[in-house]
Amino acid sequence: MSKPTEPLTEEYLDELRATYAGTESAEGRIIVALLDELETVDDALHASEDEVESLRAKVARLRQKISPKAPxxxxxxxxxxxxxxxxxxxxxxxxxxxxxxxxxxxxxxxxxxxxxxxxxx
Missing domain, CATH: 3.30.160 (Double Stranded RNA Binding Domain)
Known part of the structure; x- marks a missing residue:
């Protein structure tokens, strides 16, 4: 397994998970637990980004509704x-x-x- 030169990629994280998934060592279990936690945080971040985009669209629609209209x-x-x-x-x-x-x-x-x-x- 090579050390990534870029920020952690999904491929590198998958490689780490595959390497330590079946190990009995405490280090391997900790790494897999951290990878699970990282995946949970990443999923929450993506959901938050989607929610922010949805809220931005809602704000734009509300601004359109309250913007001055021609008599x-x-x-x-x-x-x-x-x-x-x-x-x-x-x-x-x-x-x-x-x-x-x-x-x-x-x-x-x-x-x-x-x-x-x-x-x-």
Whole structure:
């Protein structure tokens, strides 16, 4: 068995395990126990790296959700027969207001859009 010049490789550790696996000496049992412990720590490290990557992706999705969005407004008829304008402003807050007819709702929506677009309708 040659001494590695690089950090411990899996091949070198496998070679150590094969060399000492069946030995009865105290040194051999200690080396095998240390190799087992090293494998357990290595597995935990890889699991932690996967978890960190998963958490990074989750943070990115949450940042996307809370990032400022362009203001928007929609118009829809409610079950009661009124017309509702629903809008979301750049900070993400949602609002709504209902109107007795579509024309009033459309005018309100146009006014909102005009204010957001610098006065143009």
């Amino acid at each position: 928007s407004a929609s118009l829809s008829k409610t079950p009661s027969g009124k017309w509702a304008v629903r809008w979301r402003v750049s900070d993400g807050l949602r609002h709504s207001q209902s109107f007795p007819n579509r024309r009033d709702a459309e005018h309100f929506r146009a006014d909102l859009l005009g204010r957001w677009n610098g006065g143009a309708r």
